[in-house]
Amino acid sequence: MLRVALALLALLVPGMALAQAVQCSPPAQMPRPRPVQPGTGEAGRIMPIGSYTLALSWSPQYCSTARGSDSAFQCKGRNGRFGFVLHGLWPDGVGRTWPQFCRKADLLPREVIRQNLCMTPSAQLLQHEWAKHGTCMASKPELYFDLARAFYQSMRFPDMAALARRDNLTVGQFTDAFVRANRRLRPDMIRVRTTRGNWLSEIWICMDRALEFARCPAGKDGAKGAAYLRIEPGPAMPRPSPARQAPITPARKPGLILNLDPNTQPLKDGGR
Template sequence: MELPPSGQIRRTAIDGYVLALSWSPEYCRGRTRDPAARFQCSGEIGDFGFILHGLWPEAKGVNYPQYCRSVGVLPRRTVTDNICLSPSPQLLQHQWAKHGSCMANTPEGYLGAARLLFNAIEFPDMARLSREPERGTPLTAQVLAERLADLNDGLPANAVTVKTNAKGWLQEVRICLGRDFKPRKCPTFTRRAPATAQIKIWRGR
């Protein structure tokens, strides 16, 4: 069971959602022997590209709802059913406690919605995209957003934000959704890399 940190319970009204997708090769760089990252990074259950970080409810401002109620430990079957979506039992438990508790009655309902949204996304060839700067074609946050938009009907580029680390390596892509779970333009308060920011994509081992 995960208890909310002191003062972190917020039951603000939901105005939309964010589907957060982590680029696993970057996360796993240097973690292949880390026991805490075993499922995701050791290669024992496969090598991952994008994984589900979480489906997060949003408010009209930065004070998004979180830890809306106490939840129990995820059933083993729920973890098994979703381990390929988010290859970390700890991450699944955390997302359910912090975010899912504000938007679903059961972990199966929360993770089922996240799985449907994740599986509906067509991703670009990230290995090929990662090599474009080597061929002299600049790769920016805006370009990555546009490539995703080109592959997915109904997904505008302005519904996609990109997160990088301090050295410009891709960490995460986030898709902004309305209350109807359809893509929408990301709110102005959304944290993101600038559209013109040069990004690099780690291809993995």
Template structure:
């Protein structure tokens, strides 16, 4: 059975996590959203017990490196709506060695909810997909899912990875250490680092227990070894 996250859990999250200023100074102007994009499942429905969560933070300059002129990614990559650093890819429920996905959603996502989330997840299609594939297996309403994402993200301080990218001998371990140093209570064992095949930073994956406390990442979420060389694209 999938976890159904109540408003009381959202309130507990708000009390448990410290408020944090965004260390990356970008200004986001969310565009108007006329309709919620239609999403087609890319796999089977899996209703499984939730044992933990992953908050995936995508490094936007790397994602946008080849997409700046793509209309499908204009909000995130076109520049008119701000310049993004780490953005939320999604919040994913875990279930041991597998994960629940594409659960039945009884409440529809609204255009206003999509727009309200686009400074965290700067793609209307991605907001819709994350709710349909992952959020529907966590909570009953999309507003709850998006609120949990906002609370978790609001409790984090983001290191200045633009500055860190200029360091010599940069490694995945340094990426983890910088995040742990900026966020008391986080240990490096709970911070996954995803690199592409060329060794460029793509994503930081934060591993949570079912209680939303940081937890050791599984091997698949851990990603690159500490010793792995890393290059960070700055969007120049």
């Protein structure tokens, strides 16, 4: 296996893990996910990685329509109340396709679920993200989720309650507010995804092959900047003081070793 050292600072910054949870208390008995296999039209694909996407879901919108036991922890309010949660860290291809289901995925260890359930509040979604995306990036789920968690914890968020109250809010205005909260992002690095009725669903943040924030590639579409945006009200989120906020990008220093499949991401010119 190819060993690539990625610089990650503040992987587990105290106080930041629950940055988008009013409260989160994982159950004593970790939920066990079901195995995830490729569905119809989802055959495994091993190909070079050209870029990455950090996908953040607005939990109140998901919970406004969610049903079933898989969404209970996230939406019932007994163990947590959430704002933005991590949908996933996805490897993208060079064109319009992407690697997926690169190798067999065993069930996640209970400790991995425990460490990440307040970030991605669904054991089944964690299993899905590892099986579909993580297996194309790392040899172990711990490595994949440590990397995803570091980027999630580095994000800062605007005052979503104030934005939800605004009349005639546009996608462009929301994007500008998100950029103001994250100084190293630009509007062209963000794609806003909406549901029917122009409700905020997700934010996709684009990164290049070196995991640096970058302009979104052609074909990664989102809602138009002039379109109106509606935001499902959520819980009043804590606003961390500047002294407690993590840097926008994990700093690079010898630390986490990420084992990448050489068939998935061939490195050139002494790449990282």
